[in-house]
Amino acid sequence: MKCTTETRVGNVLAGWNHLSVVGPVNIKNASGARVQLDTGEWYDDYIMGWGSCLLGHDSVIIKDSITSSLSQGFLQQYETDKHRLLSEKFCAAVPCAEKLRLVNSGLEATMYATRIARAVTGKRIILKFEGHFHGLNDSLTWNVDSSPRSGQILASSELERLSGTVGIPDEYGTLTVPIPWNDSQAVQRAFERYKEDIAGIILEPVALNIGCIRPDEGFLQELRALTSQHGALLIFDEVLTGFRANLGGAQKDYGVVPDIAAYGKAFGCGMPIAGIAGKAEYMDIIAPRGPVQVSGTNTGRYLSVSAALAVIEHLADGNVFRYIATLESQLKKGLRDIFDKHGIPCYLDSYGGRIGVHIGAYERPRTMREIENSYPVEFAKKLFNILSREYNLYGFLMPLSYCPEPVTLSAAHTPKMIEDACDRLDSALKRLKFHEK
Incomplete structure (x- = not known):
């Protein structure tokens, strides 16, 4: 049976690779913290093997x-x-x-x-x-x-x-x-x-x-x-x-x-x-x-x-961890400034270069139920769709059905990539009206 676009909906290695909103993405190449789609376009990757590729895709x-x-x-x-x-x-x-x-x-x-x-x-x-x-x-x-x-x-x-x-x-x-x-x-x-x-x-x-x-x-x-x-x-x-x-x-x-x-x-x-x-x-x-x-x-x-x-x-010498921690601080500050600029409530926390972006939360959520009660899934899906399809960001601010998937950094990311991601987010938010859950 010939595989058509319609039948390829399940064409993934793992169920979660069928990304929320945008579906499966076919990767042609990967280098550092970037992936190339089969269309030839390069995207900055913020999934990084679901957190596994700490040193990049081709360390x-x-x-x-x-x-x-x-x-x-x-x-x-x-x-x-x-x-x-x-x-x-x-x-x-x-x-x-x-x-x-x-x-x-x-x-x-x-x-x-x-x-x-x-x-x-x-x-x-x-x-x-x-x-x-x-x-x-x-x-x-x-x-x-x-x-x-x-x-x-x-x-x-x-x-x-x-x-x-x-x-x-x-x-x-x-x-x-x-x-x-x-x-x-x-x-x-x-x-x-x-x-x-x-x-x-x-x-x-x-x-x-x-x-x-x-x-x-x-x-x-x-x-x-x-x-x-x-x-x-x-x-x-x-x-x-x-x-x-x-x-x-x-x-x-x-x-x-x-x-x-x-x-x-x-x-x-x-x-x-x-x-x-x-x-x-x-x-x-x-x-x-x-x-x-x-x-x-x-x-x-x-x-x-x-x-x-x-x-x-x-x-062992800790240099990789220190570098990622610097990128983490840069991205958290950038995200904080942008969400404040647009008047969007958001709580940020992180661990080891993985950043939870809790849009809609005015204070630290402590339980899953508190997240589910504040996280604006539909708004998050619209934002993710724009960032994915128009701004060449792979997995950046990806929503799950009830909470955000953490943004994942690696030793292959650069300060310039972080700066670019923040600029693209700022541009996307100018086009999208925030609405709470």
């Missing part, structure tokens, strides 16, 4: 590591000195990491992290937070977008279970308890209600999947204390925060050490690699030392490990 650091590996059985996935070195450097940088096990994706890392928690504690239930996304595995894809679908807060302070996709039996929801982000009382009530059956809490330490919402002051410390008190494991999903602001991740920034942490995205800076790290007493339950199976044919492929090792060595 010479990664390219050189791949080139040097091509003569060494580059498809093998057996243990080598590079595997050992990567583990040693990773564990030296990440506070919770006494041991590291490689996996293929963030989805696998979070899935295995909860399996470890259940095996270690002998308990069943995992607490998670509304809007936090931990990959599309069956046990954690609950209440990732429940506010727009009128999920109810129950008398117990937990949320009505709503699966994030069709195809997950309701029975899985009985083992996952979703609660509002930044709600200490809801966490305490969950421990009271489920008493001795909570195996762990999993969370994004900075909630980037709902547009970058930081934890309230002291909130992570409360989670640490509660899990320790009740014999549950504290699991940080650092797939988005890990290696974005520093090598130690959000746990280093906030001074809260989890029991287990999951990594992906910037770990390999675009190469397919992820990992589970944690305290030795918990990691030793993984086979072959223990009974928990964590394995995969593609785990720890030599090319990916070589690239990840080159990346962690390149990032």
